[in-house]
Amino acid sequence: MRITVLGCWAPYPRAGGACSGYLVQDGNANVVIDLGNGSFSSMVQLFDFRTVRAVLLTHLHPDHMADLECFRHAIEGAIADGSRAQGPVTLVIPNSPKETAEALAKKTKAFRVVYIEELPWETVPLDVEVRVLELGNIRYYFLPVRHSIPAYAVGVDGSGYFVFSGDTAPMEELALFAHRADIFMCEASGLDKDEEKMKGNHMTARQAGILAEKAKAKQLIITHFWPEYNQELLKQQAEEGYGQPVELAQEGHTYFIY
Numbered sequence: 001m002r003i004t005v006l007g008c009w010a011p012y013p014r015a016g017g018a019c020s021g022y023l024v025q026d027g028n029a030n031v032v033i034d035l036g037n038g039s040f041s042s043m044v045q046l047f048d049f050r051t052v053r054a055v056l057l058t059h060l061h062p063d064h065m066a067d068l069e070c071f072r073h074a075i076e077g078a079i080a081d082g083s084r085a086q087g088p089v090t091l092v093i094p095n096s097p098k099e100t101a102e103a104l105a106k107k108t109k110a111f112r113v114v115y116i117e118e119l120p121w122e123t124v125p126l127d128v129e130v131r132v133l134e135l136g137n138i139r140y141y142f143l144p145v146r147h148s149i150p151a152y153a154v155g156v157d158g159s160g161y162f163v164f165s166g167d168t169a170p171m172e173e174l175a176l177f178a179h180r181a182d183i184f185m186c187e188a189s190g191l192d193k194d195e196e197k198m199k200g201n202h203m204t205a206r207q208a209g210i211l212a213e214k215a216k217a218k219q220l221i222i223t224h225f226w227p228e229y230n231q232e233l234l235k236q237q238a239e240e241g242y243g244q245p246v247e248l249a250q251e252g253h254t255y256f257i258y
């Protein structure tokens with residue numbers, strides 16, 4: 001399994017950067033989790049957009065989905081000119097906020113929309129209730145998380161186990177869900193001083209570290225950075241929580257799980 005960062009900033013990118021986007025490659029499938037502002041440009045710098053099998057959106061905030069519109073045009077064009085023979089891309093999204101979800105599901109030849117809330121429930125280790133989607137021989141788990149709108153953490157269970165927090169406040173179930181994850185990619189939206197401000201909505205870097213330590217995650221990569229913050233300070237606070245070295249997500253960087 002390979003995970004490539006397309007974008008790591010929020011809610012707006014640094015110069016030349018992009019907001020939330022991650023390419024997961026496993027079992028001959030290219031699956032993209034989130035497609036925020038600028039991440040389509042990252043995608044086409046790194047690989048052919050025509051090869052995307054599915055796009056999974058953790059939630060419908062612009063920094064996680066703004067470039068879906070670019071992608072839609074690109075896929076419609078590729079289907080029309082015959083360069084994408086495999087047809088529509090599977091687009092997996094929450095069904096709310098209703099207006100945004102319905103706008104995405106409106107008639108387009110680019111997407112086959114699947115609502116997360118219509119996927120079957122399953123209990124996965126350690127006794128966590130998640131929605132499950134199977135694509136090829138890879139299983140994708142969706143755990144409802146704590147954010148200002150309905151949002152999900154995503155687990156990818158294939159040749160390794162990868163967990164992405166999406167946007168969320170710290171929560172016990174996420175630590176159970178990320179148990180022994182080979183890579184836990186976790187949002188770290190703020191510094192210690194932001195803890196009160198982020199309550200119920202986001203995590204500080206330290207909280208991400210503490211959660212990863214509880215989860216006994218094998219590797220913690222923090223992401224979803226406020227563009228004005230000193231990343232070394234975020235890293236330091238995350239490491240104090242985790243008790244081990246932490247990596248900062250870097251655009252264009254690929255992380256391997258063997």
Ligand SMILES: [Zn+2]
Pocket residue numbers: 059061147167
């Ligand atoms: Zn959000």
Ligand SMILES: [Zn+2]
Pocket residue numbers: 010011020061063064167224
């Ligand atoms: Zn966000």
